[in-house]
Amino acid sequence: MKESGQRALFYLASLEGLLYIDYNYPFFYVGIDEMGREKEQVEYKRLFSPIEINGMAVKNRIVEAPIQLAYCKDGHVNERIKQFYIERAKGGVGLIIAGGCRIDDYGYSLDMMSLRADDDIPGWRAFTDAVHGAAPDVKLAVQLYHAGRYAKQKNTGKEAWAPSAVFSNYTRETPRAMTVAEIHEVEEKWAEAAVRAKKAGFDAVEILGSAGYLICQFLSPTTNLREDEYGGSWENRCRFPLAVIRRVREAVGPDFPVTIRITGNAFIPGATDCSDAVRFAKAAEEAGVDAINVTGGWHESIVPQITGDLPRSGFSYLAAAVKAAVHIPVMASNRNNDPDVCEEVLALGRADMICLGRPLLADPEWPSKAAEGRQDEIRRCLGCNQGCLARSFFGRPVECLINARAGREYLYQTPKAPGTRKKILVVGAGPAGCEFALEADKRGHEVTIWEQSGRIGGQLHLACAPISKGEFRTLIDYYEAMLKKRAIRVELSHTAVAEEIRSGGFDEVVIAAGAVPRALPIKSTGKIPVVLSGQVLSREVMPGKNVVVIGGGAVGCEVAQYLADRGSLSAELLKFLMKERAESIETITALLNTSSRSVSIVEMAQKIGNGFDPGCAGPVLRDLKRLGVKKYTSSKVRELTDTEAVLETEGESGPAELRIPCDTVVVCVGSICNRGLYEALAGSMEHVHIIGDAEKIGKVMDAIRQAVDLAEAM
Structure with a gap:
């Protein structure tokens, strides 16, 4: 460790240029861009300008996109989903689109929101009151959802409905072709659910017409093989989707905002492409929608949609094509995790609003941090999909690799009061060590990190090298910024030995030394x-x-x-x-x-x-x-x-x-747990803990969850 006042300089090489650290407690970090120039703080004038959607005033251009969270047992409101959305509302977003939300008994998934019946209204009224009460200036919409052939029979107990009996590679099931009467029934169900949403206090509704769900299935010739008035020509394939829009508009009245989420390109051979999306967008505007939300492909597309393989805002060109054809606001979706890129999408006129789904899962305060010039404090979504998409495949509640509180906000509503301020040593500055240090500091403890190497981040430096994993570098950037802000003492190039730790006067010792390759x-x-x-x-x-x-x-x-x-x-x-x-x-x-x-x-x-x-x-x-x-x-x-x-x-x-x-x-x-130091201390010291790969080889998500839970317990 350097004496107080003495300066130690470290230069960290990475794919993004040179990172300069002036380490003299607390260390000082200057962000450098890919060309080695110091980054300037961007003022996001467009991103934080207001906009109106059919009379609904939205304070900024940031929209929380709907994600199937799997938080609602039998479709009912609970504290888990309520606190999840309250945290995002308090974080500064302009418009939240909650959902998906089921409208009937055929086209839904387990544990999703429901507005299929009138007795659902009181619970969701309490939900909207709570969210509006926490953030009165945030608008709250709900996405009305029908999966069509993407509904799984094991969930609904019924055969899925679809325009035609075409096998689904997503569910591995074949749906039943809808009768004309059933088509009209679904149109009415959509309209009835929209009315319930209005009565429940939502400010707007969104019709789900993207990702390969029922409306997409009618539009696409690969899934719509009908020979009646709902199949064949483009006009016939549009008949049901446009009827849904018209019925919803008629049901809620002319002054209630109605939006639709559409697929900009199915990325499936023979299905709809961008030119079809433009044609449908113009027809949807004429039918009565007030804004259009443009996403990428279907669940069956092999083109990546939300993983790190897709560049940031990679599908904004699809939104741009739609925006050029309509006169209503257009939202751009998919991989919008960086405020600089989002501002540029608006500056280039590719969209009027920006949808953030998983980025707000990763950091609910993304909007307020960007607005306040604290971009370096944003936990940027990594595009890893490990806590969200991977869990949804098994119907498990959505969580987040880098945000251990996501989906667990309700567990932290009554925080445990911190006890006596403790002097804590953390050995290892990988994700487990850095996360624990920040959480323990937040609880009022005095934390010191000893890191054997000359940089923080541990295995994250290797994790960000493979294709599609470059975003992992941003987690290192986040830890560097936050350790600086919190003035947490970080001693680099400090090899921890048991004797020094025993004589250090620490109340708690956390071993986060990671693993060594096998x-x-x-x-x-x-x-x-x-x-x-x-x-x-x-x-x-x-x-x-x-x-x-x-x-x-x-x-x-x-x-x-x-x-x-x-x-x-x-x-x-x-x-x-x-x-x-x-x-x-x-x-x-x-x-x-x-x-x-x-x-x-x-x-x-x-x-x-x-x-x-x-x-x-x-x-x-x-x-x-x-x-x-x-x-x-x-x-x-x-x-x-x-x-x-x-x-x-x-x-x-x-x-x-x-x-x-x-x-x-x-x-x-594989790797081997680096447990040696823990085993040397465990028999001779009290209050020695081990987390992350040092305890058990796992994923970054496991390490961060362990770190947060341990810090909360102190």
């Missing part, structure tokens, strides 16, 4: 280097042309993807070649879909890809196929020669030997 002994001549995944992702080691990755779990697949992609066409060069028309489209496509690096994955199990969260493996596995990554399952590396990896693999007639060219081996076979 090595793998391989018989070798020594000519081929055997390295760890972290050495590759940190660019400490530059693998050659023929790389063997041992381990086909999530880490191994991402490392293989990263290495193969590094041998492919870069985004910058792709733009240059396209802009200059320097090569033919065929040549560019070939360059984009091949790699000059030959990568092979060797996995002992029968398949690769184990360990991914649901919904997250697809883009990685498709990239491995696109870039020609070879996969050897039921195999292991028996030895290394000077130029080859010798594999023992299971063939059709039993074990077989296979030799493949190799100049680098990357080992991705």
